Amino acid sequence: MIPAPFDYYAPTSLAEALTLLQRHGDDAKILAGGHSLLPAMKLRLASPAVLIDINKVAELRGIKVNGTVEIGAMTTWSAIEHDAALAKACPVMAEAVSLIGDIQVRNRGTIGGSLAHADPAADMPAVVLALDAQIHVEGPNGPRAIAAADFFTDMLSTALEPGEIITSITFNSLGAGEGAAYAKFPHPASRYAIVGAAAYVKMENGQVTACRVAITGAGPKAERQPAVEQALIGTDGSADAIAAAAAHAGEGMDMLGDIHASEEYRRAMCKVYTKRALLKAVERAR
Ligand SMILES: Cc1cc2nc3c(=O)[nH]c(=O)nc-3n(C[C@H](O)[C@H](O)[C@H](O)COP(=O)(O)OP(=O)(O)OC[C@H]3O[C@@H](n4cnc5c(N)ncnc54)[C@H](O)[C@@H]3O)c2cc1C
CATH class of the missing domain: 3.30.465.10 (Uridine Diphospho-n-acetylenolpyruvylglucosamine Reductase; domain 3)
Incomplete structure:
Protein backbone atom coordinates (compact mmCIF):
# COMPACT_ATOMS: atom_id res chain seq x y z
CA MET A 1 0.00 0.00 0.00
CA ILE A 2 2.94 2.36 -0.51
CA PRO A 3 3.21 4.09 -3.91
CA ALA A 4 6.35 3.85 -6.04
CA PRO A 5 8.60 6.92 -5.67
CA PHE A 6 7.66 9.96 -7.75
CA ASP A 7 8.73 13.57 -8.31
CA TYR A 8 6.21 16.14 -7.15
CA TYR A 9 5.40 19.54 -8.67
CA ALA A 10 2.78 22.04 -7.48
CA PRO A 11 2.35 24.66 -10.22
CA THR A 12 0.39 27.81 -9.45
CA SER A 13 -0.88 28.54 -12.98
CA LEU A 14 -2.45 26.55 -15.79
CA ALA A 15 0.37 27.60 -18.15
CA GLU A 16 2.96 26.19 -15.73
CA ALA A 17 0.99 22.95 -15.32
CA LEU A 18 0.73 22.52 -19.11
CA THR A 19 4.47 23.14 -19.53
CA LEU A 20 5.28 20.52 -16.89
CA LEU A 21 2.89 18.05 -18.49
CA GLN A 22 4.48 18.56 -21.88
CA ARG A 23 7.98 18.25 -20.44
CA HIS A 24 7.32 14.96 -18.65
CA GLY A 25 4.92 13.40 -21.18
CA ASP A 26 3.64 9.92 -20.41
CA ASP A 27 5.68 9.77 -17.18
CA ALA A 28 3.47 12.44 -15.59
CA LYS A 29 -0.02 12.41 -14.08
CA ILE A 30 -2.17 15.33 -13.00
CA LEU A 31 -3.18 15.17 -9.32
CA ALA A 32 -6.55 16.73 -8.47
CA GLY A 33 -8.47 15.46 -5.40
CA GLY A 34 -6.42 12.24 -5.48
CA HIS A 35 -9.42 10.11 -4.55
CA SER A 36 -8.98 7.85 -7.57
CA LEU A 37 -5.33 8.36 -8.44
CA LEU A 38 -3.80 7.82 -4.97
CA PRO A 39 -5.59 4.50 -4.29
CA ALA A 40 -4.42 3.31 -7.73
CA MET A 41 -0.84 4.38 -6.90
CA LYS A 42 -0.94 2.68 -3.51
CA LEU A 43 -2.05 -0.55 -5.21
CA ARG A 44 0.67 0.04 -7.86
CA LEU A 45 -1.98 -0.03 -10.56
CA ALA A 46 -0.53 3.37 -11.52
CA SER A 47 3.11 4.33 -10.98
CA PRO A 48 3.65 7.79 -12.50
CA ALA A 49 7.23 9.01 -12.18
CA VAL A 50 5.95 12.59 -11.86
CA LEU A 51 2.89 14.05 -10.13
CA ILE A 52 1.67 17.49 -11.17
CA ASP A 53 -0.58 18.67 -8.35
CA ILE A 54 -2.97 21.34 -9.70
CA ASN A 55 -4.60 22.19 -6.36
CA LYS A 56 -2.79 25.57 -6.27
CA VAL A 57 -4.05 26.59 -9.73
CA ALA A 58 -6.75 29.02 -8.57
CA GLU A 59 -7.97 29.76 -12.12
CA SER A 173 -29.05 27.11 -16.97
CA LEU A 174 -32.47 25.49 -16.92
CA GLY A 175 -35.34 27.84 -17.80
CA ALA A 176 -39.13 27.73 -17.66
CA GLY A 177 -40.50 24.41 -18.89
CA GLU A 178 -37.21 22.59 -18.30
CA GLY A 179 -36.47 20.05 -15.58
CA ALA A 180 -33.67 17.63 -14.78
CA ALA A 181 -33.19 14.94 -12.15
CA TYR A 182 -30.80 12.19 -11.06
CA ALA A 183 -31.77 8.89 -9.45
CA LYS A 184 -29.27 6.28 -8.31
CA PHE A 185 -28.97 2.87 -6.74
CA PRO A 186 -25.75 3.29 -4.73
CA HIS A 187 -23.29 0.64 -3.73
CA PRO A 188 -23.95 0.41 0.02
CA ALA A 189 -20.28 0.85 1.00
CA SER A 190 -18.66 3.21 -1.54
CA ARG A 191 -21.87 4.93 -2.75
CA TYR A 192 -20.62 4.58 -6.36
CA ALA A 193 -23.55 3.96 -8.73
CA ILE A 194 -24.57 0.37 -9.30
CA VAL A 195 -26.99 2.08 -11.67
CA GLY A 196 -27.61 5.82 -11.97
CA ALA A 197 -29.92 7.64 -14.37
CA ALA A 198 -29.89 11.34 -15.24
CA ALA A 199 -32.80 12.88 -17.14
CA TYR A 200 -33.48 16.25 -18.76
CA VAL A 201 -36.93 17.17 -20.11
CA LYS A 202 -38.34 20.23 -21.84
CA MET A 203 -42.12 20.72 -21.92
CA GLU A 204 -44.09 23.13 -24.08
CA ASN A 205 -47.89 23.38 -24.12
CA GLY A 206 -48.19 20.17 -22.12
CA GLN A 207 -45.97 18.15 -24.47
CA VAL A 208 -42.44 16.84 -24.08
CA THR A 209 -40.47 18.60 -26.83
CA ALA A 210 -36.95 17.58 -25.79
CA CYS A 211 -35.53 14.79 -23.66
CA ARG A 212 -32.06 13.52 -22.82
CA VAL A 213 -31.42 10.50 -20.61
CA ALA A 214 -28.07 8.97 -19.65
CA ILE A 215 -27.20 5.94 -17.59
CA THR A 216 -24.06 5.28 -15.56
CA GLY A 217 -22.90 2.28 -13.54
CA ALA A 218 -24.53 -0.29 -15.80
CA GLY A 219 -22.04 -0.45 -18.66
CA PRO A 220 -18.36 0.25 -19.31
CA LYS A 221 -19.12 3.95 -19.81
CA ALA A 222 -22.00 6.34 -19.21
CA GLU A 223 -24.32 6.37 -22.23
CA ARG A 224 -27.23 8.36 -23.64
CA GLN A 225 -30.46 6.40 -24.08
CA PRO A 226 -31.80 7.37 -27.52
CA ALA A 227 -34.64 4.84 -27.51
CA VAL A 228 -35.99 6.22 -24.20
CA GLU A 229 -35.64 9.81 -25.41
CA GLN A 230 -37.42 9.17 -28.72
CA ALA A 231 -40.25 7.30 -26.98
CA LEU A 232 -40.95 10.20 -24.60
CA ILE A 233 -40.70 13.12 -27.04
CA GLY A 234 -44.16 14.09 -28.34
CA THR A 235 -46.01 12.57 -25.38
CA ASP A 236 -47.75 14.40 -22.56
CA GLY A 237 -45.15 13.19 -20.06
CA SER A 238 -47.77 11.25 -18.08
CA ALA A 239 -46.75 8.44 -15.73
CA ASP A 240 -47.86 5.93 -18.38
CA ALA A 241 -45.82 7.64 -21.10
CA ILE A 242 -42.78 7.71 -18.81
CA ALA A 243 -43.16 4.01 -17.90
CA ALA A 244 -43.42 3.09 -21.60
CA ALA A 245 -40.34 5.17 -22.47
CA ALA A 246 -38.29 3.92 -19.50
CA ALA A 247 -38.93 0.33 -20.61
CA HIS A 248 -36.36 1.02 -23.37
CA ALA A 249 -33.60 1.90 -20.88
CA GLY A 250 -30.41 -0.12 -21.35
CA GLU A 251 -31.30 -1.08 -24.94
CA GLY A 252 -28.16 -1.67 -26.99
CA MET A 253 -25.86 -1.29 -23.96
CA ASP A 254 -23.18 -3.79 -22.94
CA MET A 255 -24.13 -4.55 -19.34
CA LEU A 256 -21.51 -5.11 -16.66
CA GLY A 257 -21.96 -8.06 -14.32
CA ASP A 258 -19.89 -8.43 -11.15
CA ILE A 259 -20.10 -9.53 -7.52
CA HIS A 260 -22.29 -6.52 -6.71
CA ALA A 261 -24.97 -6.98 -9.40
CA SER A 262 -25.52 -9.31 -12.34
CA GLU A 263 -26.01 -8.08 -15.92
CA GLU A 264 -29.66 -9.03 -15.68
CA TYR A 265 -30.17 -7.10 -12.45
CA ARG A 266 -28.42 -4.01 -13.78
CA ARG A 267 -30.58 -4.14 -16.93
CA ALA A 268 -33.72 -4.25 -14.76
CA MET A 269 -32.45 -1.38 -12.58
CA CYS A 270 -31.79 0.76 -15.69
CA LYS A 271 -35.53 0.80 -16.31
CA VAL A 272 -36.44 1.45 -12.66
CA TYR A 273 -34.01 4.36 -12.16
CA THR A 274 -34.71 5.88 -15.57
CA LYS A 275 -38.40 5.95 -14.69
CA ARG A 276 -37.67 7.59 -11.33
CA ALA A 277 -35.43 10.24 -12.86
CA LEU A 278 -37.92 11.01 -15.63
CA LEU A 279 -40.86 11.30 -13.22
CA LYS A 280 -38.95 13.91 -11.21
CA ALA A 281 -37.63 15.74 -14.29
CA VAL A 282 -41.13 16.06 -15.78
CA GLU A 283 -42.58 17.22 -12.46
CA ARG A 284 -39.89 19.94 -12.30
CA ALA A 285 -40.49 20.93 -15.93
CA ARG A 286 -44.26 21.41 -15.48
C1 LIG B 1 -14.48 6.01 -0.90
C2 LIG B 1 -14.82 6.70 -2.20
C3 LIG B 1 -16.14 6.79 -2.59
C4 LIG B 1 -16.48 7.40 -3.79
N1 LIG B 1 -17.80 7.44 -4.16
C5 LIG B 1 -18.12 8.01 -5.33
C6 LIG B 1 -19.48 8.07 -5.75
O1 LIG B 1 -20.42 7.64 -5.06
N2 LIG B 1 -19.75 8.63 -6.97
C7 LIG B 1 -18.75 9.15 -7.76
O2 LIG B 1 -19.05 9.64 -8.85
N3 LIG B 1 -17.47 9.14 -7.37
C8 LIG B 1 -17.13 8.59 -6.19
N4 LIG B 1 -15.82 8.60 -5.80
C9 LIG B 1 -14.80 9.25 -6.66
C10 LIG B 1 -14.55 10.72 -6.27
O3 LIG B 1 -15.76 11.36 -6.28
C11 LIG B 1 -13.65 11.55 -7.24
O4 LIG B 1 -14.43 12.22 -8.14
C12 LIG B 1 -12.78 10.80 -8.11
O5 LIG B 1 -11.90 10.09 -7.26
C13 LIG B 1 -11.88 11.61 -9.06
O6 LIG B 1 -11.70 12.95 -8.70
P1 LIG B 1 -10.35 13.46 -8.04
O7 LIG B 1 -10.43 14.94 -8.01
O8 LIG B 1 -10.12 12.75 -6.76
O9 LIG B 1 -9.27 13.03 -9.15
P2 LIG B 1 -7.79 12.33 -9.02
O10 LIG B 1 -7.90 11.05 -8.28
O11 LIG B 1 -6.83 13.34 -8.52
O12 LIG B 1 -7.53 12.07 -10.55
C14 LIG B 1 -8.21 11.07 -11.26
C15 LIG B 1 -7.65 10.98 -12.68
O13 LIG B 1 -8.00 12.13 -13.43
C16 LIG B 1 -6.82 12.84 -13.88
N5 LIG B 1 -7.17 14.27 -13.73
C17 LIG B 1 -7.57 14.88 -12.61
N6 LIG B 1 -7.92 16.16 -12.86
C18 LIG B 1 -7.69 16.36 -14.18
C19 LIG B 1 -7.88 17.47 -15.04
N7 LIG B 1 -8.36 18.65 -14.62
N8 LIG B 1 -7.56 17.31 -16.35
C20 LIG B 1 -7.10 16.12 -16.81
N9 LIG B 1 -6.92 15.04 -16.04
C21 LIG B 1 -7.21 15.15 -14.74
C22 LIG B 1 -5.70 12.35 -12.98
O14 LIG B 1 -4.44 12.44 -13.63
C23 LIG B 1 -6.12 10.91 -12.74
O15 LIG B 1 -5.74 10.10 -13.83
C24 LIG B 1 -15.46 7.98 -4.60
C25 LIG B 1 -14.11 7.93 -4.19
C26 LIG B 1 -13.79 7.30 -3.00
C27 LIG B 1 -12.36 7.26 -2.57
Whole structure:
Protein backbone atom coordinates (compact mmCIF):
# COMPACT_ATOMS: atom_id res chain seq x y z
CA MET A 1 0.00 0.00 0.00
CA ILE A 2 2.94 2.36 -0.51
CA PRO A 3 3.21 4.09 -3.91
CA ALA A 4 6.35 3.85 -6.04
CA PRO A 5 8.60 6.92 -5.67
CA PHE A 6 7.66 9.96 -7.75
CA ASP A 7 8.73 13.57 -8.31
CA TYR A 8 6.21 16.14 -7.15
CA TYR A 9 5.40 19.54 -8.67
CA ALA A 10 2.78 22.04 -7.48
CA PRO A 11 2.35 24.66 -10.22
CA THR A 12 0.39 27.81 -9.45
CA SER A 13 -0.88 28.54 -12.98
CA LEU A 14 -2.45 26.55 -15.79
CA ALA A 15 0.37 27.60 -18.15
CA GLU A 16 2.96 26.19 -15.73
CA ALA A 17 0.99 22.95 -15.32
CA LEU A 18 0.73 22.52 -19.11
CA THR A 19 4.47 23.14 -19.53
CA LEU A 20 5.28 20.52 -16.89
CA LEU A 21 2.89 18.05 -18.49
CA GLN A 22 4.48 18.56 -21.88
CA ARG A 23 7.98 18.25 -20.44
CA HIS A 24 7.32 14.96 -18.65
CA GLY A 25 4.92 13.40 -21.18
CA ASP A 26 3.64 9.92 -20.41
CA ASP A 27 5.68 9.77 -17.18
CA ALA A 28 3.47 12.44 -15.59
CA LYS A 29 -0.02 12.41 -14.08
CA ILE A 30 -2.17 15.33 -13.00
CA LEU A 31 -3.18 15.17 -9.32
CA ALA A 32 -6.55 16.73 -8.47
CA GLY A 33 -8.47 15.46 -5.40
CA GLY A 34 -6.42 12.24 -5.48
CA HIS A 35 -9.42 10.11 -4.55
CA SER A 36 -8.98 7.85 -7.57
CA LEU A 37 -5.33 8.36 -8.44
CA LEU A 38 -3.80 7.82 -4.97
CA PRO A 39 -5.59 4.50 -4.29
CA ALA A 40 -4.42 3.31 -7.73
CA MET A 41 -0.84 4.38 -6.90
CA LYS A 42 -0.94 2.68 -3.51
CA LEU A 43 -2.05 -0.55 -5.21
CA ARG A 44 0.67 0.04 -7.86
CA LEU A 45 -1.98 -0.03 -10.56
CA ALA A 46 -0.53 3.37 -11.52
CA SER A 47 3.11 4.33 -10.98
CA PRO A 48 3.65 7.79 -12.50
CA ALA A 49 7.23 9.01 -12.18
CA VAL A 50 5.95 12.59 -11.86
CA LEU A 51 2.89 14.05 -10.13
CA ILE A 52 1.67 17.49 -11.17
CA ASP A 53 -0.58 18.67 -8.35
CA ILE A 54 -2.97 21.34 -9.70
CA ASN A 55 -4.60 22.19 -6.36
CA LYS A 56 -2.79 25.57 -6.27
CA VAL A 57 -4.05 26.59 -9.73
CA ALA A 58 -6.75 29.02 -8.57
CA GLU A 59 -7.97 29.76 -12.12
CA LEU A 60 -9.29 26.18 -12.35
CA ARG A 61 -11.66 26.58 -9.37
CA GLY A 62 -15.04 28.23 -9.03
CA ILE A 63 -18.60 28.39 -10.32
CA LYS A 64 -20.03 31.13 -12.55
CA VAL A 65 -23.76 31.34 -13.29
CA ASN A 66 -25.01 33.78 -15.89
CA GLY A 67 -27.50 32.17 -18.27
CA THR A 68 -24.88 29.52 -18.77
CA VAL A 69 -23.10 27.71 -15.98
CA GLU A 70 -19.31 27.35 -15.89
CA ILE A 71 -17.69 25.08 -13.31
CA GLY A 72 -13.90 25.04 -13.01
CA ALA A 73 -12.34 21.59 -13.26
CA MET A 74 -10.81 21.82 -9.76
CA THR A 75 -14.12 22.70 -8.10
CA THR A 76 -14.88 20.16 -5.38
CA TRP A 77 -18.15 18.28 -5.04
CA SER A 78 -18.74 20.10 -1.79
CA ALA A 79 -18.48 23.53 -3.47
CA ILE A 80 -20.92 22.38 -6.17
CA GLU A 81 -23.33 20.94 -3.61
CA HIS A 82 -23.53 24.19 -1.62
CA ASP A 83 -23.52 26.87 -4.35
CA ALA A 84 -26.79 28.83 -4.09
CA ALA A 85 -26.74 30.30 -7.61
CA LEU A 86 -26.04 26.89 -9.14
CA ALA A 87 -28.82 25.29 -7.08
CA LYS A 88 -31.24 27.78 -8.64
CA ALA A 89 -29.88 27.51 -12.20
CA CYS A 90 -29.57 23.73 -12.28
CA PRO A 91 -30.78 21.89 -9.16
CA VAL A 92 -29.82 18.46 -10.54
CA MET A 93 -26.14 19.22 -9.94
CA ALA A 94 -26.53 19.49 -6.15
CA GLU A 95 -28.96 16.56 -6.19
CA ALA A 96 -26.47 14.26 -7.93
CA VAL A 97 -23.41 15.50 -6.06
CA SER A 98 -25.05 15.07 -2.64
CA LEU A 99 -25.21 11.33 -3.43
CA ILE A 100 -21.46 10.99 -4.13
CA GLY A 101 -19.44 9.05 -1.56
CA ASP A 102 -19.32 10.71 1.85
CA ILE A 103 -18.35 14.14 3.18
CA GLN A 104 -14.61 13.40 2.99
CA VAL A 105 -14.90 12.33 -0.65
CA ARG A 106 -17.02 15.38 -1.49
CA ASN A 107 -14.53 17.71 0.21
CA ARG A 108 -11.60 16.45 -1.89
CA GLY A 109 -13.03 14.99 -5.12
CA THR A 110 -13.25 17.35 -8.10
CA ILE A 111 -15.54 17.45 -11.11
CA GLY A 112 -12.57 17.55 -13.51
CA GLY A 113 -10.90 14.57 -11.84
CA SER A 114 -14.08 12.56 -12.00
CA LEU A 115 -14.69 13.28 -15.69
CA ALA A 116 -11.03 12.63 -16.63
CA HIS A 117 -11.00 9.36 -14.71
CA ALA A 118 -14.29 8.21 -16.37
CA ASP A 119 -15.02 5.54 -13.80
CA PRO A 120 -17.92 3.45 -15.16
CA ALA A 121 -19.71 3.83 -11.81
CA ALA A 122 -19.19 7.60 -11.39
CA ASP A 123 -22.28 9.80 -11.21
CA MET A 124 -21.19 12.98 -13.01
CA PRO A 125 -20.70 11.44 -16.49
CA ALA A 126 -24.46 10.70 -16.67
CA VAL A 127 -25.34 14.19 -15.46
CA VAL A 128 -23.11 16.02 -17.98
CA LEU A 129 -24.53 13.84 -20.78
CA ALA A 130 -28.13 14.66 -19.79
CA LEU A 131 -27.28 18.38 -19.57
CA ASP A 132 -25.53 18.25 -22.97
CA ALA A 133 -22.51 19.91 -21.35
CA GLN A 134 -19.28 20.97 -23.00
CA ILE A 135 -15.98 19.87 -21.48
CA HIS A 136 -13.29 22.49 -22.02
CA VAL A 137 -9.68 21.36 -22.19
CA GLU A 138 -6.33 22.97 -22.85
CA GLY A 139 -3.22 21.28 -24.21
CA PRO A 140 -0.21 21.65 -26.49
CA ASN A 141 -2.50 22.69 -29.37
CA GLY A 142 -4.41 25.29 -27.35
CA PRO A 143 -7.93 25.18 -25.94
CA ARG A 144 -10.82 23.14 -27.34
CA ALA A 145 -14.30 22.11 -26.23
CA ILE A 146 -15.53 18.52 -26.34
CA ALA A 147 -19.25 17.73 -26.21
CA ALA A 148 -20.05 15.41 -23.31
CA ALA A 149 -21.60 13.07 -25.91
CA ASP A 150 -18.13 12.62 -27.48
CA PHE A 151 -16.07 12.65 -24.28
CA PHE A 152 -16.51 9.17 -22.77
CA THR A 153 -15.04 6.66 -25.20
CA ASP A 154 -14.79 3.45 -23.14
CA MET A 155 -14.18 2.17 -19.60
CA LEU A 156 -11.79 4.67 -17.89
CA SER A 157 -11.16 6.21 -21.32
CA THR A 158 -11.93 9.65 -22.68
CA ALA A 159 -11.34 11.87 -25.70
CA LEU A 160 -8.58 13.73 -23.80
CA GLU A 161 -5.38 13.85 -25.87
CA PRO A 162 -1.91 13.47 -24.27
CA GLY A 163 -0.86 16.70 -22.58
CA GLU A 164 -4.43 18.02 -22.19
CA ILE A 165 -5.94 19.25 -18.93
CA ILE A 166 -9.67 19.73 -18.34
CA THR A 167 -10.18 23.39 -17.45
CA SER A 168 -13.97 23.74 -17.04
CA ILE A 169 -17.41 22.35 -17.76
CA THR A 170 -20.20 24.51 -19.20
CA PHE A 171 -23.94 23.97 -19.81
CA ASN A 172 -27.09 26.06 -20.06
CA SER A 173 -29.05 27.11 -16.97
CA LEU A 174 -32.47 25.49 -16.92
CA GLY A 175 -35.34 27.84 -17.80
CA ALA A 176 -39.13 27.73 -17.66
CA GLY A 177 -40.50 24.41 -18.89
CA GLU A 178 -37.21 22.59 -18.30
CA GLY A 179 -36.47 20.05 -15.58
CA ALA A 180 -33.67 17.63 -14.78
CA ALA A 181 -33.19 14.94 -12.15
CA TYR A 182 -30.80 12.19 -11.06
CA ALA A 183 -31.77 8.89 -9.45
CA LYS A 184 -29.27 6.28 -8.31
CA PHE A 185 -28.97 2.87 -6.74
CA PRO A 186 -25.75 3.29 -4.73
CA HIS A 187 -23.29 0.64 -3.73
CA PRO A 188 -23.95 0.41 0.02
CA ALA A 189 -20.28 0.85 1.00
CA SER A 190 -18.66 3.21 -1.54
CA ARG A 191 -21.87 4.93 -2.75
CA TYR A 192 -20.62 4.58 -6.36
CA ALA A 193 -23.55 3.96 -8.73
CA ILE A 194 -24.57 0.37 -9.30
CA VAL A 195 -26.99 2.08 -11.67
CA GLY A 196 -27.61 5.82 -11.97
CA ALA A 197 -29.92 7.64 -14.37
CA ALA A 198 -29.89 11.34 -15.24
CA ALA A 199 -32.80 12.88 -17.14
CA TYR A 200 -33.48 16.25 -18.76
CA VAL A 201 -36.93 17.17 -20.11
CA LYS A 202 -38.34 20.23 -21.84
CA MET A 203 -42.12 20.72 -21.92
CA GLU A 204 -44.09 23.13 -24.08
CA ASN A 205 -47.89 23.38 -24.12
CA GLY A 206 -48.19 20.17 -22.12
CA GLN A 207 -45.97 18.15 -24.47
CA VAL A 208 -42.44 16.84 -24.08
CA THR A 209 -40.47 18.60 -26.83
CA ALA A 210 -36.95 17.58 -25.79
CA CYS A 211 -35.53 14.79 -23.66
CA ARG A 212 -32.06 13.52 -22.82
CA VAL A 213 -31.42 10.50 -20.61
CA ALA A 214 -28.07 8.97 -19.65
CA ILE A 215 -27.20 5.94 -17.59
CA THR A 216 -24.06 5.28 -15.56
CA GLY A 217 -22.90 2.28 -13.54
CA ALA A 218 -24.53 -0.29 -15.80
CA GLY A 219 -22.04 -0.45 -18.66
CA PRO A 220 -18.36 0.25 -19.31
CA LYS A 221 -19.12 3.95 -19.81
CA ALA A 222 -22.00 6.34 -19.21
CA GLU A 223 -24.32 6.37 -22.23
CA ARG A 224 -27.23 8.36 -23.64
CA GLN A 225 -30.46 6.40 -24.08
CA PRO A 226 -31.80 7.37 -27.52
CA ALA A 227 -34.64 4.84 -27.51
CA VAL A 228 -35.99 6.22 -24.20
CA GLU A 229 -35.64 9.81 -25.41
CA GLN A 230 -37.42 9.17 -28.72
CA ALA A 231 -40.25 7.30 -26.98
CA LEU A 232 -40.95 10.20 -24.60
CA ILE A 233 -40.70 13.12 -27.04
CA GLY A 234 -44.16 14.09 -28.34
CA THR A 235 -46.01 12.57 -25.38
CA ASP A 236 -47.75 14.40 -22.56
CA GLY A 237 -45.15 13.19 -20.06
CA SER A 238 -47.77 11.25 -18.08
CA ALA A 239 -46.75 8.44 -15.73
CA ASP A 240 -47.86 5.93 -18.38
CA ALA A 241 -45.82 7.64 -21.10
CA ILE A 242 -42.78 7.71 -18.81
CA ALA A 243 -43.16 4.01 -17.90
CA ALA A 244 -43.42 3.09 -21.60
CA ALA A 245 -40.34 5.17 -22.47
CA ALA A 246 -38.29 3.92 -19.50
CA ALA A 247 -38.93 0.33 -20.61
CA HIS A 248 -36.36 1.02 -23.37
CA ALA A 249 -33.60 1.90 -20.88
CA GLY A 250 -30.41 -0.12 -21.35
CA GLU A 251 -31.30 -1.08 -24.94
CA GLY A 252 -28.16 -1.67 -26.99
CA MET A 253 -25.86 -1.29 -23.96
CA ASP A 254 -23.18 -3.79 -22.94
CA MET A 255 -24.13 -4.55 -19.34
CA LEU A 256 -21.51 -5.11 -16.66
CA GLY A 257 -21.96 -8.06 -14.32
CA ASP A 258 -19.89 -8.43 -11.15
CA ILE A 259 -20.10 -9.53 -7.52
CA HIS A 260 -22.29 -6.52 -6.71
CA ALA A 261 -24.97 -6.98 -9.40
CA SER A 262 -25.52 -9.31 -12.34
CA GLU A 263 -26.01 -8.08 -15.92
CA GLU A 264 -29.66 -9.03 -15.68
CA TYR A 265 -30.17 -7.10 -12.45
CA ARG A 266 -28.42 -4.01 -13.78
CA ARG A 267 -30.58 -4.14 -16.93
CA ALA A 268 -33.72 -4.25 -14.76
CA MET A 269 -32.45 -1.38 -12.58
CA CYS A 270 -31.79 0.76 -15.69
CA LYS A 271 -35.53 0.80 -16.31
CA VAL A 272 -36.44 1.45 -12.66
CA TYR A 273 -34.01 4.36 -12.16
CA THR A 274 -34.71 5.88 -15.57
CA LYS A 275 -38.40 5.95 -14.69
CA ARG A 276 -37.67 7.59 -11.33
CA ALA A 277 -35.43 10.24 -12.86
CA LEU A 278 -37.92 11.01 -15.63
CA LEU A 279 -40.86 11.30 -13.22
CA LYS A 280 -38.95 13.91 -11.21
CA ALA A 281 -37.63 15.74 -14.29
CA VAL A 282 -41.13 16.06 -15.78
CA GLU A 283 -42.58 17.22 -12.46
CA ARG A 284 -39.89 19.94 -12.30
CA ALA A 285 -40.49 20.93 -15.93
CA ARG A 286 -44.26 21.41 -15.48
C1 LIG B 1 -14.48 6.01 -0.90
C2 LIG B 1 -14.82 6.70 -2.20
C3 LIG B 1 -16.14 6.79 -2.59
C4 LIG B 1 -16.48 7.40 -3.79
N1 LIG B 1 -17.80 7.44 -4.16
C5 LIG B 1 -18.12 8.01 -5.33
C6 LIG B 1 -19.48 8.07 -5.75
O1 LIG B 1 -20.42 7.64 -5.06
N2 LIG B 1 -19.75 8.63 -6.97
C7 LIG B 1 -18.75 9.15 -7.76
O2 LIG B 1 -19.05 9.64 -8.85
N3 LIG B 1 -17.47 9.14 -7.37
C8 LIG B 1 -17.13 8.59 -6.19
N4 LIG B 1 -15.82 8.60 -5.80
C9 LIG B 1 -14.80 9.25 -6.66
C10 LIG B 1 -14.55 10.72 -6.27
O3 LIG B 1 -15.76 11.36 -6.28
C11 LIG B 1 -13.65 11.55 -7.24
O4 LIG B 1 -14.43 12.22 -8.14
C12 LIG B 1 -12.78 10.80 -8.11
O5 LIG B 1 -11.90 10.09 -7.26
C13 LIG B 1 -11.88 11.61 -9.06
O6 LIG B 1 -11.70 12.95 -8.70
P1 LIG B 1 -10.35 13.46 -8.04
O7 LIG B 1 -10.43 14.94 -8.01
O8 LIG B 1 -10.12 12.75 -6.76
O9 LIG B 1 -9.27 13.03 -9.15
P2 LIG B 1 -7.79 12.33 -9.02
O10 LIG B 1 -7.90 11.05 -8.28
O11 LIG B 1 -6.83 13.34 -8.52
O12 LIG B 1 -7.53 12.07 -10.55
C14 LIG B 1 -8.21 11.07 -11.26
C15 LIG B 1 -7.65 10.98 -12.68
O13 LIG B 1 -8.00 12.13 -13.43
C16 LIG B 1 -6.82 12.84 -13.88
N5 LIG B 1 -7.17 14.27 -13.73
C17 LIG B 1 -7.57 14.88 -12.61
N6 LIG B 1 -7.92 16.16 -12.86
C18 LIG B 1 -7.69 16.36 -14.18
C19 LIG B 1 -7.88 17.47 -15.04
N7 LIG B 1 -8.36 18.65 -14.62
N8 LIG B 1 -7.56 17.31 -16.35
C20 LIG B 1 -7.10 16.12 -16.81
N9 LIG B 1 -6.92 15.04 -16.04
C21 LIG B 1 -7.21 15.15 -14.74
C22 LIG B 1 -5.70 12.35 -12.98
O14 LIG B 1 -4.44 12.44 -13.63
C23 LIG B 1 -6.12 10.91 -12.74
O15 LIG B 1 -5.74 10.10 -13.83
C24 LIG B 1 -15.46 7.98 -4.60
C25 LIG B 1 -14.11 7.93 -4.19
C26 LIG B 1 -13.79 7.30 -3.00
C27 LIG B 1 -12.36 7.26 -2.57
